Amino acid sequence: MKKVIVVGSGIGGLTAGALLAKDGAQVTVLEAMTELSGCAGKYRRHPYTFAAGATLGMALEPGGIHERIFRYLNVEVEAQQLDHVMDLHHPHRTISFSKDRQKHVKEMQRAFPGNEEKIEGFYQEVFDLANRIRTLMKPLPVMPPDQLQDVTAVAKVLRPTHLKLVPILLQPLESILRKHGLHDLEEFRHILDGILIDSMQTTSRHASALFSCIALDIYHEGAYYVNGGLYRFGEVLAEVIMSHGGRVKKPRTVTKLTRDGSGWTVEDHRGTIYEADAVVFNGDPRSLEGLLEPHQWEQLPKKIKLMPQKSTWGTYSLYIAIDSSKLEKSFAPFQQISHGPNGEMDEGWHFFVSVSKPEDRLRAPEGYQTVTISTHTNLEYWKTKESYDAYREMIKKRILDAVEQYYPGFQLAIDFIEDGAPRGWENYTLRTNGYVGGFAQTPWHALFGAASHRSGLPGLYLCGDHIFPGGGTIGVTTSGLHAARSIAKKPFI
Structure with a gap:
């Protein structure tokens, strides 16, 4: 029986682990945090459950990668397909994004007469x-x-x-x-x-x-509201692993990866040693420099070794619970708000809003809803404590004021609020400096310049949003599938 260690319980790593466990491998998942699903995970502030990051379900339609994998694993996630995907709020217009392609085109034509x-x-x-x-x-x-x-x-x-x-x-x-x-x-x-x-x-x-x-x-292929949140993907995948005799151990922070003969030894922060034929690393590839032996780090492809020198986006998030009875109008589950004077796409000028459905009891008690809001941010702005504290308050106010413009009375309806700034994301996801989302998908980097799931070291495979094909649950799931295929030498789906 092949022994496989999965480092990190993001959706990509759990996908690889579930496929391999069903195939007969002895799978152990080591997760540093107390929650599963990585950036798509959740956290609780009684009585509320918040989606930490990713929120909009994709690829659950027939033929979508999540549907194909869940069908192969014989599991289901409760979700509702959206005919109205989201609202796009912009300074001079609001676009209703419809699943129907022709409706969407007509909406865009209506918004830009003469074109x-x-x-x-x-x-x-x-x-x-x-x-x-x-x-x-x-x-x-x-x-x-x-x-x-x-x-x-x-x-x-x-x-x-x-x-x-x-x-x-x-x-x-x-x-x-x-x-x-x-x-x-x-x-x-x-x-x-x-x-x-x-x-x-x-x-x-x-x-x-x-x-x-x-x-x-892709939104026209299918967008979904997932009851509870996308963390449910991780939970059902973990259940598959355990149902086939695998283990999911948390919190277990991996401190060392060593190529030992024909296999690997993995050490966690408690000093426990695990032996494996293969390792699936679902963490920030930058951290491999501190986990591998120096000579092993040097054997990695240049694309991986250069990652510590590259910066990507950070994120700033707000987690809010609202008393629905105090709203002047109800929220659509998903929307974007872009209110920057010059088309800015970061720092609270553009942000994504996810709101739990009123009937979703997995997220909030009756009469309340949870709201997750996230914006891109340049991590250069967060380097000193003084700038860090001032900047988080500035972005928070900018976002709340913008939401208030579209939903008057929103701030009076807030029952609970806290934020997640880059340092919090670094602690929550163990991402270097709080980098999340992966690299920008430019023409070269999206294809031939992308990092492969093959690490270059025998038996070590990579998955996650820094690995081809990139971020989002579709991207990380694909990289997890690639890792499982390479280990098992079979296509699965």
Whole structure:
């Protein structure tokens, strides 16, 4: 029986662990925190349960990666598909984002009169390209293809229709906007940027056109409200591991990874030693420098070794419980608010709001709802204690004032509030400096410049939002699947 240690209980690591446990491996998950699911996890402030980070469920529709994996594992997560995905609040307009593609296009045309033909052409191309990309990505290929089997997997599904993808392979979405004469319609671009920053960590001028088409189209494939929150993904995956004889141990902080003969030894903060044939590392790859022996760190690919020198976004979050009876109007479950004067996408000028449904008793008692609000932030602004304390108060006020504009009386309805600044995220997720979300999905980095799940060391595999294909539950689940496939030598789905 193959022994596998999973370091970290993010959705990617638990996906790998569940698949391998069902396949007969002896799986042990070591989680440093007391909660599962990483950045998609939860925390409690009695009587409230808050979604720590990720909130909107995706890929639960037939053929979506979560649906395929849950079906293979014979588990279910209670969720409701959304016909109305979210509201996009911008300074001069609010866009109702519909699951129906044509309704969404008409809504955008209504918002930008005089540009109807350009907008129609733009979305026709985006939807067409997204459909072609999906047929290419259905087998969930590995990038960059560093083994013959990776190239073979892609070659098997290549068709003449995919030739249309070649011109945009290393282009940003900007190229498609220019093609349709929309590159200088800044308010239209701003709406796209609000969607892209949350899924791709960058905006239309820099985001991979290939991945942007998927990001802009994927909500129309299916978006879901998950009862309780996305932490439920992690819980059901952990249940699969334990039902097949595996262990989920927490809190267990891994302090050392050592390649020992043909296998690995893993040591936790209590001095317990675990032996494994393979390790799935679902943590911040930057921390590997302190966990591996120096000579082993040097054997890792350059893309991994350079990560400690690269910065990514941090996040600032607000966790709020509201008395629903005090609201002047009800909240939609999901919405974006972008109120910056110059289209800013960070520091509280743009943020995502998730609100529990009134009937969701897993999150709040009757008459109350929980709200999670998150914005991107540049971690350079948080370096000293003085700037840290002042900055968190400034962003908090900026966000609350903006919500109040769209929902008068919101602040009077608050029953509980606390925030999560970068240092809190560093402590909660063990991410270096509080980096979350992974790298910006620029044309090169999204494909050939991405970090593979193969670490370069025998038996050590990586998954998570810094590994191809990137952030979000879809991305981390895919990297977890890749790790499981490499260990078990089978496709699973």
